[in-house]
Amino acid sequence: MSKYEQDIRNAVSLRGSVSVSELAALLNVSDQTIRRIVKPMVDRGDVEKVHGAIVSTQTLADPPFLARMNRNKQAKIAIANIVAGMIKPGDSIAINTGSTSAFVAQALRQHHDLTVITNSTFIASTLAMVSGNRVYMAGSQLRNHDGAAFDRSAFETIAAHHTKWALLSASSVHPERGFLVQEQCEADMCAALMKIADRHIWAVDASKLTDKHLQIRLPAPIAGSTLATDAQPAPAYDRILSRTSIAVTAL
Amino acid sequence: MSKYEQDIRNAVSLRGSVSVSELAALLNVSDQTIRRIVKPMVDRGDVEKVHGAIVSTQTLADPPFLARMNRNKQAKIAIANIVAGMIKPGDSIAINTGSTSAFVAQALRQHHDLTVITNSTFIASTLAMVSGNRVYMAGSQLRNHDGAAFDRSAFETIAAHHTKWALLSASSVHPERGFLVQEQCEADMCAALMKIADRHIWAVDASKLTDKHLQIRLPAPIAGSTLATDAQPAPAYDRILSRTSIAVTAL
DNA sequence: TTCTATATCAACATAAATCAACAAAAAAGT
C-alpha cells in the first residue's frame, strides 16, 4: 500500500480516466513508479488499466458532487475536526446535507454510540455502518443534486425527533443579514433542525464569510450557538456573531 | 499514550498522509520516536503505516462491508452487467439491499431516466446523483450492517409504489426449498418487493447455489422471473427453476 | 499490412526509510 494510492483513487474517480504521465506529474514521481503503485490496485479491482491510461471501475459519486467536495477541502477538514471534537459518545446530532457536513460525517466515524438524523443518503450511509450508531434517514424522495431529501416526510421525521446538537451550514454569511442559503427548502430544513436541537453548530468555511446576492435569510442563531470555521471572521461580523461562541482552527 | 498522539492524528486526518520526518520536525523529536509513537496507533487502527508515510485510515465505507463487496467480486460484476442489460431507459425498479445489488446499482449508473426505489442508503446514494433519475429511499431507521432500512415506514413506502422490475437476492438456493434468506425481515422485504413489481429478477451468484441450514424460505418465483447468475445451475435445480428464464454469463 | 510514436516492462543502481541494538538523558520511586 502506497501513500499515493488515495490520491490516485481520487484523481481517477474524479476524472473518469487519467494518463500515467499526468499522475506522475501530479505526484512528482516517475511514470514507472505510478505503474508500480497502480498494479496492485488493478489486481485488487480498485481501478482498471488500459493502454495509455487508468480508468475508474466505478464512480462513487457524481463528478460535480466530488468537485464541490474538493473545493476548499483543507478548510472543510479542519472544520470537521473542530466539530468532531465537540461531539461526545452517546450524543445525538441532526445533520443537514452539504459538502462540509459530509466531511464532518467522515470525521464522526471515529466516534461510537451516536444517534444521528439526517436528510442526506450520503451522510446516512457514511454513519450508519459504524457499529453502535443509531442512524435515521429523513425523507424519501431524493434530489439528484446531492441525494438529499426535502419532501414532507423528511420534515415529519425530523419533527418527530429531538437531538442535543444540530449541524447547520449556510452558503454565505452577510455582516447584517446573517446566515444565507440559496433555496427555500434549505432554509426550511435549517429551521426544522434548529427547532429540534438543544445546541446549534454552524459549520461555515471562511470563504463564505462574504456577501452574496439574492439569497434567503435563515433564522438568527440563538445565544450559545457555535460557529466552527477556519479563520477568524472580520470585525464587521462582530455584531451578528455576538450571540455565538466561535471555534476556529488556523490552517 | 503519548502526548503527541493527538497532534499526529490531526496532522494525518488533515493532510491525508504525512511523512515520518515531517512529523519529527513538527514535534521536535527524532524520526525514531515518531515511529515508536505511531506503532501502537497502527495496532489500534487509528492510522495506517506505509513505507514512507503515515496515512489516514478513513475510508468511505466500513471494512466489513467492503469485505463483503469484494467476495466473489467478479461474479457479482458479471451478474450486474446482465441485469443492467435488461433495464431500459424510463424503466422503474425496486432494489433490495445486498452486495450484488450494490454492483447492479453501480452498473445502472450508465443508464438515465430511471425510477428507483430501494431500502439501502448506499444504493440510493449511488443512483440518486445520476441526473434524470427519480430515486426514493424507503425507510428511516437504518441497520449498522449495511445501512438499509426494514422498519414499518420502509414497507409502507414500498407498498405505495409500483414498478416494472424488482431486483431480489437470496443468501442461498436449495434444490427443493428454493430461495432462502437468513433473516425474517429480509424475507418480508423480498415479499414486499415482489408484490409491487411486474417482473422479478433474482440476482444470485453461483456460489450460493448450494444448500445451507436454518434459513427462511422465500415465496416461490412467479412464472417469467429471471435468474441472473454467473454459471449454469446443476441439473438438480431444474425443477425449482422451471418457472424462471435463466440468464447466465460465463466468467 | 508496415511504419511511427508512444506506452509498457524488466533489470539494475541509487537513494531513502525502517529496524534492532545500544547509549544517553529524563523521570519516578526509594
Added chain:
DNA sequence: ACTTTTTTGTTGATTTATGTTGATATAGAA
C-alpha cells in the same frame, strides 16, 4: 543522593521504494 524505570537519540545493517536505461509491445495512421 541513589537506583530503577522509562523515554529518547544515535548508529549501522537491512529492507523497501524510486529513477534510469534499454528492450519489447501496442495503438493508430499511412
